[in-house]
Amino acid sequence: MQAICTAAWGGREPAGAFTNHTIERMTVHHTAALLDTNRNAPARARAHQRFHIDGRGWADLAYHFLVDANGNVYEGRPVTAVGDTGTNYDPTGHFLVCAEGDFDRQSIPAAQVAAVADVLAWGATQFGVDPSTIRGHRDWASTSCPGDGFYPLISDGSLEQAVRDRVSAVAPSLTVLCGEAAVALVADIETGLA
Ligand SMILES: [Zn+2]
Numbered sequence: 001m002q003a004i005c006t007a008a009w010g011g012r013e014p015a016g017a018f019t020n021h022t023i024e025r026m027t028v029h030h031t032a033a034l035l036d037t038n039r040n041a042p043a044r045a046r047a048h049q050r051f052h053i054d055g056r057g058w059a060d061l062a063y064h065f066l067v068d069a070n071g072n073v074y075e076g077r078p079v080t081a082v083g084d085t086g087t088n089y090d091p092t093g094h095f096l097v098c099a100e101g102d103f104d105r106q107s108i109p110a111a112q113v114a115a116v117a118d119v120l121a122w123g124a125t126q127f128g129v130d131p132s133t134i135r136g137h138r139d140w141a142s143t144s145c146p147g148d149g150f151y152p153l154i155s156d157g158s159l160e161q162a163v164r165d166r167v168s169a170v171a172p173s174l175t176v177l178c179g180e181a182a183v184a185l186v187a188d189i190e191t192g193l194a
Helices: 038-055 110-127 151-155 158-169 179-190
Strands: 002-004 025-030 065-067 073-075 094-099 175-177
Touching: 002 179, 025 110, 038 073, 038 179, 065 110, 073 110, 094 110, 110 158, 151 158, 175 179
Parallel strands: 002 073, 002 175, 025 094, 065 094
Antiparallel strands: 065 073
């Protein structure tokens, strides 16, 4: 699996200091913003980061990774850094993966679920965290996140099983793609080719 580095998707440098943590569990989110076409995904990543930094006053995008509708993965804040939340729970120790879209208003595409599972499988392996720790944001705070079109895959254990299948099949790897290849991939996403 590869993740598009922040510079390649047009993200900004962190705007403040991070608090370090040790990842102990994995929590899934949605952005709660309809993605009309996946060509918008890189611009949405920039918009979310801009809002989190300028609107919320956070150091960076709240999440460690973003996943778009076609399963492209975007690097967020460093995994060593505690995430941020506008809701009432402490994200310390949580590996935060966010799916782009509003799954209270749409169902989640299969390619997106698969990529979320890929990222979680990498996290489970990288941090030695059991897939049984996978939860939705709504399990921790008063929110509908990650939406009724996604949460059932978490509550019924099917996302956990997809992660287990990946962990047992092959050691999941994650390459942060940067430079020309990453810029070309972002261009392909924006023209609907990826
Ligand atoms: Zn959330």
